[in-house]
Amino acid sequence: MTLPHRDPPWVFRTYSGHTSARASNELYRLNLTKGQTGLSIAFDLPTQTGYDSDHPLARGEVGKVGVPICHLEDMQALFEGIPLGRMNTSMTINATAAWLLALYVAAAERQGADPKTLAGTTQNDIIKEYLSRGTYAFPPEPSLRLISDLIAYSVDAMPKWNPINICSYHLQEAGATPVQEIAYAMANAIAVLDAVRARPDVPKQALPRVVGRISFFLNAGIRFVEELCKCRAMGELWDEITRERYGVEDATLRRFRYGVQVNSLGLTESQPENNIIRIVLEALGVTLSRDARCRALQLPAWNEALGLPRPWDQQWSLRIQQVLALETDLLEYGDLFNGSPVVAAKVADLKRAAREEMERVLAMGGAVAAVENAYMKRRLVESQTARLRAIEHGELQVIGLNCFTETAASALVEGAHSILRIDESAERDQVEHLRAFRGRRHDADVQAALASLRDALASGQNVMPPSIRAAHAGVTTGEWAGVFRSLYGEYRAPTGVAVSVAPAADEALTGLREQIRRLGERLGRPPKMLIGKPGLDGHSNGAEQIAVRARDVGMEVVYEGIRLTPGEIVSSARDEGVHVIGLSILSGSHGVLVVDVLEGLRKAGLERIPVVVGGIIPEDDAAKLRAAGVARVYTPKDFDLNAIFGEIAQLVAESAAA
Template identity: 40%
Template sequence: MAIEQEKLRWENEVYHPLIKRFPERKESFATSSGIEIPPILLPPEKQDYMEDLGFPGEYPYTRGVQPTMYRGRYWTMRQYAGYATAEESNQRYRYLLDQGQTGLSVAFDLPTQIGYDADDAMAMGEVGKVGVSISSMRDMETLFKDIPLDKVSTSMTINAPASILLAFYIAVAKKQGVALNKLRGTIQNDILKEYVARGTYIFPPEPSMRLITDVFRFCKDQIPSWNTISISGYHIREAGSTAAQEVAFTLANAIAYIQAAIDAGLEVDEFGNQLSFFFNAHNDFFEEIAKFRAARRLYARIMRERFHAQDDKTCRMRFHTQTAGSTLTAHQPENNVVRVTLQALAAVLGGTQSLHTNSMDEALWLPTEKSVRVALRTQQIIANESGVADSVDPMAGSYLIETLTDQIEAIARDYIEKIDALGGALQSINSGFMQNEILEAAYQAQRAIETGEKIVVGVNEFQVDEVIELEALSVDPKVEENQKRQLAELRASRDNETVSVLLGKLESAARSDELLMPVFIECAENEVTLGEICNVLRAVWGQYQPPTFI
């Protein structure tokens, strides 16, 4: 082709002679996934426009899941928030809503995430520290006081006990008089990535997968606008994976959930439209944009080719994005505003449906109101002042973006084939395959920082002597005692005979194949606590013990 001949001429006569005189900054330029970035790129050679790109809102959704994208409405602006008590978190939510946030995103404390009440010995010292403490429906009711649940979309970052927290939320909605079909939101409910990357698991895989498919079964009829799972690449990336690994391992986990639901008797088009995803927005700007496009296209093809989805909506990958917590630095924390801005912009250009922007001080402590406001304003400035939301797909046709999209999809597909050969996602986790791949990627990334190959501003280059003068937010130690006192009052005032009957009913249901969600809701409405429910399930199912790898 003439263009290729012209490229060779330019390289031989212009480019190479210049770099002999003035060498480039590095011998090699590559993304986190090891994809080499050449100095210039030509149009992809074998691209089938309709098969590979299509149009926005149509299969394979490379260019976005909505025909108008942000020309219709902006992405949902969420700020992941929750700390101390339900009362304090409620105040933070109402503040954020007043500041223009358009969706709530709940952070739970560690005891809640692993199914312990605030007065359990296992919760000592952790109550309210990394999120809000929720032990009962009363706590959930306080958390959403004066927030009408039919007017907001609520995302809850909860996994092992996700179905129980959803039951609490449903019980609060019913008490508010809200019809369940009016509820909108998401529970993360993604246990496989807990086994591989995060660690807040409770039960072994088989009953954990049952809880997930139970939610699928319940919500398809009762809460059709609720996202029953948020299959998360975010934590896989935070653990150290590359961008391509994030796509591959997330979709391998998705395949496992979809197959489990089909094995439980559901049709893919019955539940597929209620699946959602959660990705990381990292620092490599162009790779991140391409990552989102590649993930959408590969997922669409998996749903159609592997699971024979007939409804195009089943093939749409809708996802939430959070900027990368692992890239935040305690050094020169104001620099994090710039990092977050670039990451948020990549998420928007990549077509996210909702977005959380990290606060500048999160590498130091829980974010203050001021730092959360700056993080939210970052999204609002991108939306209202930059102009990037005015085009449905502003990055389409970039030779670099299209080439990176193709290569990330190819790497991810190869990984999925390897995982299939191992027997699927769960088997690859049990064998340590995913974990070892992530560990190696994390090691190489850290090594690049330590050798200076990769510059982190303020950490290994451009350092300054500094005194951190930002306002800090801390959790009052009295929070734990207050939560214990409130739980004692709850147990004294509720109908404990009914509680005892319900716990027996729950045990029987757990030993059968009965749908558990109605039992959880009944327990919630009668003030059975999270820990009491989880302790019954622990007694029936046991607790997960991770394998040891050598």
């Protein structure tokens, strides 16, 4: 049987990494034998934010949401037996992207590979970190400089490398509508390209090549027809912007190239088996239209709202891609939607609205200005609030969550065994290895390498070459980031919650407000709540929604934002005189951090203040937290925020009466 001609499939990836370089290496090799065609590295939060595994802020976070990489030996162990010269590696790394790429290059050089042959992607998009993901480390300006250093360096030294993935993925996770996703991604790309264009070391004639290396990273939600149109609209817009603004004549360099991770936000904890259907449909949105098809795809696992996926869960998601690309006839046809008036009209609508919003951002000084004045953040919080309200009110149907909730017992969920557990000894082992490594290296080499990095920064030289030398010399992730921190300080992005507008009264709110008002009379002042995120997890969307709703029910909310130590939370609770504390954790580090907060409260004599915790927390962990003194644990299945605040008001009343 002769098969018809097929397009080559997109790159199959799975976002993965955990525990240690060695454990992750085993997983990668296993995934490659199963037919994965590229790697997608998940780093742990200390690595992403520039801390060594033994830094106080790293406590509880090492090896949790990804692999810890502190130095060259970790990077070498991660790719042992994987020839980097022939691999395609995507690294989800942003604030410290220049450093992780330097380690990657150094590891490849140790394997004998020429950097010119390296293919893959560094995410390297800092703007969306301020808006959504929260793993920034430095202020916007030096961050933008780091990004453009990496781009300027790789365009010549690593011509097959995608130096940046402009991410609209995380904007959708933060609540962005398709129009906002398109507009802010384009504004973000413009901010980056403008910064690169302004560099003296990037000659005018090199700019089209730079434009040709810019790639995107998109989200694909469950409204897959609209998502398909979104991808087409972005392709057309990018073509126009690169021609008009940057004068790129070569059409191949104007191509809109993008990778995708489909939506995690819409995956449910209740009836989690339904997620596999959602994932399939979302994958269709970014593959059906040949002219706007993704270049690489990674699918989440069905159980991500429960905890970390196991190898089998990831395999199932990989098989979806393989069936879609290799078994169906999808890749045998040209574009199915050219000439469709319905699709054309929808694409035109999205483009027009997105351009309008993009121009608004450009008029206020571009994406960086719209981060600093919190404009984009505020718009995202508004959209997210509207979306969650629609789910609460049932206007937006989520099967198994707010409708059709009747279910037989799931054959897939078997309590504690249906997710991956990170061995708590992983952190201790990693710290031991790190300290041994520090003891082995030549201190003089390390100091010299750090000094030349400092010099490059001060003199405006590109930081990539001295970073690669530093990688070879044995500099650690924390030391590298420390050079930048000492120069630029820590940065806190605006949260965008304070400016969001309160809703007009609805009935559920009115009753709740009355309950809170009466509680305030009993307390002598309105109930005051501290909301914060301990640890390094920067996904603040959930905490922000809780903060906004707390305000809307009539509480006074101290929103402390991300990256707090347990000690800071305790002293803030005391100084601010709060009645209740809400902690949000998504990184799986709840075991350590929440217990530290409870312990700190006890030491400060504040144990009467009830603590509630929200996040992705498996039930048996929740039971442990309750046993340790947590008053309530909320997980993604608790979508009714008014019900949550009814309980919180009750808790405050009980603690005041005690």
